[in-house]
Amino acid sequence: MTDTNNSPVGSSWNSDKFMAGLAKRKRSERRFRLIGLAAILTALTLLAILLFSIFSKGYTAFVQTYITLDITFAESVIDKDGTRDPDAIRNANYAKLVQDALRAKFPEVEGRRNLRTLFSLVSNNASDTLRDMVEQDPGLIGKTVEIPLLAGDDVDMVNKGYIDRDLAEENRRVKDQELRWLDILEEEGDLSLHFNTNFFTQGDSREPEKAGIAGAMVGSFYTLLITMAIAFPLGVMTAIYLEEFAPPSKFNDLIEVNINNLAAVPSIVFGLLGLAIFLNVAHLPRSAPIVGGLTLALMTLPTIIIAARAAIRAVPDSIRQAALGLGASKQQAAFHHVLPLSMPGILTGTIIGLAQALGETAPLLMIGMVAFIADIPGGINDPATVMPVQIFLWADSPERAFVEKTSGAIMVLLAFLITMNALAVLLRKKFERRW
Amino acid sequence: MSFYPLLIVLLLMSAVGYWFGSKKALGAVRKSSSFITPRPHQFGLYVVIWALVPPVLLGALWVMLQMTPLQMETGTSQQIDRIFFPILVLLAAGGGLYISILRINPDLRVRKTIEGLVYIILILASIVSILTTLGIVLSLLFETIQFFKKVPMTEFFFGLNWSPQTALRADQVGSSGSFGSIPLFTGTLLITFIAMCVAVPLGLLSAVYMTEYASSKFRAVVKPLLEILAGVPTVVYGFFAALTVGVFFRDVGDSIGIDIVSESALAAGVVMGMMIIPFVSSLSDDIIMAVPQSLRDGSYGLGATKSETVRKVILPAALPGIVGAVLLAVSRAIGETMIVVMAAGFAANLTANPLEAVTTVTVQIVGLLVGDQEFDSAKTLAAFALALVLFVVTLCLNVIALIVVRKYREKYD
Amino acid sequence: MQIQQIDEQQAARQGDAAEMIIKTRDVDVFYGDNQALKHVSLDIPKHQITSLIGPSGCGKSTYLRCINRMNDTVDGCRVEGEILLDGVNIYGPEVDEVLLRARVGMVFQKPNPFPKSIYDNIAYGPRIHGLAANKDELDEIVLTSLEKAGLIKEVQDRLHSSGTGLSGGQQQRLCIARALAVRPDIILMDEPCSALDPIATAKVEELIDELKENYTIIIVTHSMQQAARISQKTAFFHLGEIVEAGDTEKLFTSPSDERTQGYITGRFG
Structure with missing residues (x-):
């Protein structure tokens, strides 16, 4: 040292x-x-x-508050003449049944305004529920039954604890009077949380408690269907052409550079393309999955092409040589051997591309898929919205209850995306071949 | 005859053609002395091609003719559509069938015909991506030219005042609105800059740690986790920025006595940076990996520590590639839409203060085009002009980045 | 007329053992600006084994790939001159390279079975060329091909398991069986044993020797011992030219060119 x-x-x-x-x-x-x-x-x-x-x-979006009320199916309201005529039953004033039940519960409430507030505790979808019940079983008429009815969004928010009771009354959406009623209902065990089926079976609605993402899910499904039907074959064909057949030339270089650049074009620009070409030139229906699907297909195409080319390139040349040596033509070698062998990789890339398309919002805003649509679309030409756009719309809504719904919808969307990506990973793990 | 019955008849004809063609070919092939002849089903396909290609070409021609203004003016198209066109199509298909069946003989190179058609279809598929680019450029350019007929170019590029909404009120003085886009560009740059301040250090350092320090086990777990950040839809980031981050920054500002608006550029920028982290890290990851092992070995051989090797050898060697990666990330940030639509403001403020609300090019495009409006108003056309600028800028960034990265890779290949 | 021709051919086959099935006239091959073969002229006798030897990059594989036009698949490759197969120029405009490759089979350096079952590997050629009218005929072709390739005993109870699961030597014999199933006249072999161990090599060599009864075989090899062991004719390539060609025995015992002498005695290579 x-x-x-x-x-x-x-x-x-x-x-x-x-x-x-x-x-x-x-x-x-x-x-x-x-x-x-x-x-x-x-x-x-x-x-x-x-x-x-x-x-x-x-997570609270998946349950919804219900108020249990003693509903008297008074014959005088539903069927004055006692004819049991289906038309009469259908057109009866069921809202009155709910109102009567509420008044019976809180007899001290008086005055128009106070009554209206009282009635708003229950969602206006309650009358539909009652009508369905009576139409199913007219024997109910004249009886009194305890029925849980969908509560209004304010009640739901209070019940889930999203409303700060310490806030001064004038800054609070739900007033002291309503809170008092709710406390009474709570004490008597008339408030309950049920699984929110409406969320998965209904279309959009202005009332948060009734709003569901079924319409958006179906819209997303149709849109992705179009996207896949167009982008997958086009992408695979382009990749096969570029990897297996294209002779080196200026033109093919152009295609290649072009694809790489398209992959980096901001998605909103594709929306403007869709607006200018599919709506204004081709006059396809506004807000429809067909247009959304076409636009997203053009956007997804580069992703699929790039993934498919990588998968095709990974197939060793010896396989092509073997086929050619047996007298297969170049196309036979490509379609009998190279394409099937690269299919797992191509499918993985396609699923990832479709997952991107499923989460895409901006281009769809440009082609009118942002409209309020309560109906569940029945086909590719019906006006529709998709899940991310539904999230955008709800995030923009002022009602407190829509925050919860937005987050719930995001959870559903993320679940879909995770499933798709897991599928892609699984596919890659299972079929990945090392040469 | 409308479309579907016609299609069914055509398909029936080709099915018959397939059956007849392969049958005739089978007979001919049996008689032939050649050792290897085309397969009967190839002859069948050959007949089908002859039966289907002429009608398809006719149909395409027809659709193109109908798109020309000429056809729309003459009111006779209905009748032609219903009678003349189907007859023409069926004649073409029948003619094709007849000729092709006549031509069947074992020496016919049917494979060449079939593969020729497949080849053409493949080329057509490849051209779709070129047409997409062309469609983008032409549609943006066309509307932009319309826009500049209404609003002078100098105002658009050099004007400091952006308030297109006034254009709606026709009775107002100065009803043309003002279309000075400078505040939009500065707003976009501000948010992009903030995003880069978050994404570049975090992404780059993550990549360095992943490539140089992390065990393969750590990599296998953490890399997919980071990729989740890239897979989360932008609308989710937008919601997060608007409802959580924006509010959080405002509250923090309140508590320390600084006025931060809840739609601040800071919130949007930070969340956008968060989204871009995996983009930067995976690109830098590839680039650092491409630095040859020999350089590392040289440095370790001199007794340098890992961090010294990274800082003095690897990062300088990888710098051009990293610059390329950052450029790609910038182009990503500039074109990002949903985060800023949901978390940044609509009002065009000319400011460099990240605590204030600014607006961006993409926000304005969405603002101008969502909802119903006349299509040729200066307001909607302005969206196309903005989109053209956006397209050109991101394209340039990408081209430069790709060239830089390619040069970098060539150096070490 | 036709019958007469066949008779003549048969007479020729029996009469003259050295009937030339392939005649190469002045072949030049270019890869871009690079000339890989220069004025190569070589005749290949029918039903014999011809080996092509020479140092790496001498053009022997290039020449081999000209005979079934596999060079067509290489971008920028240009072939000039004539290669006559039974008197027909295979680069003539009326020749379909796909049919040519069915007549001229090929076995590659590295065994390259398709990642499919053994059965499907062999059945692929007959299927695309329509050589079997039904399932029974196809089975027949597969079994006889395996038998000819001497593989039948080893694989007959696992025809439907993957071809890539076989050992290297078995894979190479599978590839030979696959080539035989298309019923070619000529089989080209591009260093078929270079990836195999000595025992597998011996088996493949034995097989090649048996095959010459019915097939014309051209083999590229790096091993001079192998060329000497199995072939009747040998051509020595050097820098894209044929230096010397003729009977194997003569070429190895008394080469007429100095370069040949140098190569076979191991002075370069």
Whole structure:
């Protein structure tokens, strides 16, 4: 250690100065490593915050508050003449049944305005529920039954604890009077939470408690169907052409450069393309999945082409040679051997491309898929919206209850995306072939 | 005859042609002395091609004719459509069938015909992507020219005031609205800059750690987790930015006495940066991986530590590639729409203060085009002009980035 | 008329053992601006084994790939001159390269079975060329091909398991069986044993020797011992030219060219 004077070579590597420097370098090494780790952890923390903020807001969207009321199916309201005429039963004033039940529950409430507030505790969808019940079983008429009825969105918010009771009354959407009624209902066990079936079976609605994502899910389904039907074959054909047949030429270079650039064009520009070409030139129906699907297909095409080309390129040349050597034509070699062997890779790329299309919003805003549509679309030409656009629309709505619905819809969308990506990973794991 | 019955008749004809063609070919092939002849089903396909290609070409010609203004003016198209066209199509199909069946003999190179058609179809499919680009450029250019007929170019490019909404009130003085796009560009740049401040350090450092330090197990777990950030739809980020991050920044501002609006550029920028982290990290990952092992070995051989190797050897060597990656990320950020639509403002403020609300090019495109309006008003046309600028800028960034990255890769190949 | 021709051919086959099935006249091959073959002229005798030897990059594989026009699949490759197969120029405009490749089979350096079952590997050629009218005929072709390739005993109870699961030597014999199933006249082999161990090599060589009864075989090889062991004729390629060609025995024992001498004694290569 100390006999540095004896050897002229290698004299400095174990000197004190060097050792001190080494310790400093070791520290800086550790610091650098920690900074890198911190960067990754920061990114992951951000992801965790994002998911937590969505899930903590959204899980309550899957249940909905119901108010149980003693409904008297008074003959005088439903069927004055006692004829049991189906038309009469259908057109009866069921809202009055609900109102009567509420008045019976809170007899002290008087005055038009107070009564209207009282009636708004129950969603206006309650009368439909009652009508369906009576139409199914006219024997109910004249009886009194305890029925859980969908509560209005304010009641739901209070019940789920989203409304701050400590706020001054004038800053609060739900007033003291309503809170009092709700407390009474709560005490008597008339408030209950049920699984929110409406959320998965209904279309959009102005009333948050009735709004569902079924319409948007069906719209997304039709849109993706069109996207897949167009982008997949076109993408595979283009990839096969470029990888297997295209002779090197200026024109084919152009196609290649063009595809790489298209992949990086902002998605909103595709929306403008759809607006200008599909709506204004081809006069396809506005807001329809056919237009949305076409637009997204053009957007997804580069992704699919690039993935398919990589998959085709991964098939070793020896397979092509083997087929050609047996007298197969180039096309037979491509379609009998190369394409089937690259199919898992192509499908993986396609699923990932479709997942992107499923989450895409901006281009669809441009072609009118942003309209309020309550009906569930019945085909590719019906006006429709898609899940991400529905999320955008709800996120824009002022009602407090839509925040919860938005988060719930995001959870459903993420579930779809995770499923699709898991499928892609599975496909790759299962069929990946190492050459 | 309308479309579907015609289609069914055509398909029936080709089915008959297939059957007849392969049958005739089978007989002919049996008699032939050649060792290998085309397969009977190939003859069948050959007949089908002859039966279907002429009608399809006719149909395409027909559709194109109908798109020309000439056809729309003459009111006779209905009748022609219903009687003349189907007859023409059926004649063409029948003629094709007849000729092709006549021509069947074992020496006919039917495979060449079939493969020739497949080849043409493949080329047509490849051209779709070119047509897409062409469609984008032409439609944007056309509307933009219309726009510049109404609003002078100098105002658009150099004007400091953007308020297109006034254009709706025709009775107002200065009803043409003002279309100075500078505030939009500065707003876009501000948010992009903030996003890059978040994404580049985090993404780059993550990539360095992943490639140089992390065990393969750590990589296998963390990489897919980071990729989730890239897979989350932008509308979700928008919702997160508007409802969580924006509000959070406002509250923090309130508590320390700074006025931060809830639609601040900061919130939108930070969330956008978050979205772009995996983009930067996976691109840099590839680029750092491409630095040859020999360079690392050289540095380690001299006794350098890992961090010294990274800072003094790997990062400088990878710099051009990383610059390319950052350019791609910038182009991504500029074109991003939903986050800013939901979390940034609509009002065009000319400011560099990240705590205030700004608007971006994409926000304005959405604002101008969502909802019903006349299509040729300066307001809607302005959206196309903005989109053209957006398209050109992102295209340039991408082309430059791709060239830089390719040059970089060639250096180490 | 036709019958007479066949008779003549048969007479020729029996009479003259050295009937030339392939005649190459002044062939030049270019890859872009690179000339890979220069004025190559070579005749290949029917039902014999001809081996092509020479150092790496001498053009022997290029020449082999000219005979079934596999070079057509390489971009920028240009072939000049004439290659006559039974008197017909295979680069003539009326020749379909696909039918040519059915007549001239090929076995590659690395065994390249399709990732399909053994049965499907062999059945692929007959299927695309329509050589079997029904399933029974196809079975027949597959079994006889396997038998000819000496593989039948090893695989008959697992015809429907994957061809890629076989050992290297078995894979290569599978590839030979696959080529035989198309009933070619000529089989081209591009260093078929270079990826195999000595025992597998011996088996493949044995097989090649048996095949010459019914097929004309042209084999590219790196191993001079192999060329000497199995072939009747040998051509020595050097820098894209044929230096010397003739009976194997003569070429190895008393080469007339100095370069041949140098190569076979191991002075370069």
